[in-house]
Structure formats: C-alpha cells, structure tokens
Amino acid sequence: MSQMEPFLRNDQFNFIKEHVWKFAHAHATVKDADVIHALKYSAFDQIINTFYSMNEEQEELLKKILYVEDSSQAEQILTELKAYVISFPAVTAERIKKLFPKVKKLTMPPLEEKNLRNISYLGWNDVRSERKYIITTDQRRLTGVFGTFRSSPGKGICTICNKHEETGLFMAVVKAGKETYTSRGNYICQDSSRCNQNITDIRQLETFMYHLKK
Template structure:
C-alpha cells in the first residue's frame, strides 16, 4: 500500500493541472493540443515530487489516462487517502511558540482539517497581529508580526490575487558584526484569510525562505 506522501500544496498543484487538462479536453478540438496539455500537466505533477517511489509515481501518472469529467473527479478523490496532513497543533504548543503573548487568541484547532493545511495562520484584530505556524525541519516554527489591512493584492505565498494584508515581522537573523540595537523588519503581502491561501498555495519555497529568515534559521 502507498503511504501518505502528498502535502497540501502538492495536492493544490495537482488540482490546478487537472483543471487545465479537463478544460482542454472540453474546449479544444485539436487532439495534438490536448495531448500537449496532458504531457505538460503530467510533467509538472511529477516534477513536484522529486523523491517519489515507483509506486507513488504510478499513482500520480494515472492523469495520463483521464478523459471524462467523472474520471478527473475520481482521480482527485483517489489521491485523498495519500495526503500527508500537517502535524496537529495543541493550545499548549501554541503557547510555547508565542511565550511573550500572555493572552493568545488562538483559532479553534479542533475544527481544522489538517490534510488541507500548509501553514496555520490567524489574525488577532484587537491587537493588529497576525500569527503563522509552519512545520520546518521536523519542528513547529511560530512567526508573529504586525497586520496592516490593504486592498486586493497578490499574496507572496500563493501568488493569487486576494484580499491581502501587509504582514511585517521582525527578523531574528543578525549579521555576525551587528550592533546590539540591530533591527530588521521583513514585510510581505499575505492573504488575510489563511483558509483561502491554503487552498491556493502550490509551492512552499517563498514560505520556507520567509520562515527561515524571520526565525533566524540557516540552511546547512
């Protein structure tokens, strides 16, 4: 049996490619164009899984045989048992991640379907703070920063045009010769609604770079 190996952002990428292929099958009359889209979709999906086993690869490559709306839907449904969920969080863990916040207003952790989560994020409107938790290198990392609402914009994590806020966090990274009062803030436009962002995100490169820079982690 194939063990869970598909993370949320990878599942979103698969859904995106399936949607493009299904649209081509429904609207394009030239078989060569459809096959080109099919090849592109399959290639991008396989590229998103550089460390797959042969059995996992065979599971993903079933997209090559899809033709009808029912087959596309069944393919996506068949992948759900292979989704690797985000590690479940507890209120105690959140308090450890944000020890300086005395009255942390956390989300309802029991209501989260962790299969469809790349990061856990929420806003405390009363304090204009935005919180983000990501699982990096085997451990939870908590980031908190100032939340400044804006209008529509492109989220730096999911690259979609959504309701965004300017999320500004103070970096813990310091140059070796930095003075004691060294200060560096990092700001990015981020989806106000993390549920929307988690449904859109197809790549974690920007997220991991941001978390590493703010948290003061350095890749070995």
C-alpha cells in the same frame, strides 16, 4: 495495490488539482487530440519535478490523472489522491503557547475546525490586536512567528501563494544583531485557509519565512 503511506504535500496536491481541472477543460474545449496529449504530458513532467524522489507505485498512482477527460473523472482522481496527502503535524493549545512565549494574551486558532491535510502552514488573525500568527513545519519541527497585520484596500498578490487575493501587510519584529531589532515582512493573504488552498509551491512559503528570520 497495497495501501501506500501519504507522500503528497498540500502544495503538491493543489498543483496537481490545478492541472487536473485544466485537463477536463481542455477535453471540453479543444478538438485536437495531439494538443491535449502534449498538454497532459508537459503538466505531468512539471508535477513529477516537484518531488525529490518517487517510487514506482507512487508514480503509477499519479499517472491516473493522464486519463482524466471530464469533471466527474477529475473529482474521482482528486478524491483518491487526497488520501495520500501528508497531514500537517497535530498542534495543541499548549504547544502553541510554547511557540509564542512572549505573547501574554494569545488568541487561539479554531483547531477543531482545521483539516490538517489541507494546510501547508497554520495561520490565523487576531483582529482586536491587529496581529497575525503563522506556524510552519521544517522536518516536522514546528516554528512560530507573529507580527502586525493591516488589511490592504482591494486585492493584491500574496507573497506566499502568489495568487490575486484579499491581502494585508504582515510585519514581524525580528532580531538583526545581538541587541538590535528590525521589522521585516510582506503582503500576504488575509485568509490563511484560502491561502493554503491556493499554494502550489512550498518554496514560496519557505522563502517568506527565511527572510523573516535571516
């Protein structure tokens, strides 16, 4: 097979990973082969439906997950698929400053520690100022938003990844009219790295960003 271009988003990879581990678990706990077969092909249809288009070579690669029967095989196929995850656009400190021109004392994220294949968005906290910064991409164009962030006691459901995690209330001041402003936001993960590992549907992130800016 010739080397393909990356074609998986981070959220799609996470969605696939979630199902691949379910396959391995099913083989260890379910004796009925027909049940396992139905589980796998139902999941595969769900995975395929997350793509707008797919060529034959890409589909053949993804079909390999249907042969997963144990944790070793799960690890192997996930390692292979990881090479086809599209990296988040490279971001420099200078570019970040341009995305947040109104912030005078901007705390930078640890860019050198980020594996850009592992994120759907770039998010980081400034604990001192109780702020959170979020950078997303739309057609490779970067967009930044920041707001106050106050941690919640206990765990809650994150609006972005829809998982039960340590969350906090993110609120951004956005323009509501020519000369009027309003605060909008919701509860999201405190740990953006954890959120990026959890997210399995990019539309939730897109909806969150849309409501901040509409």
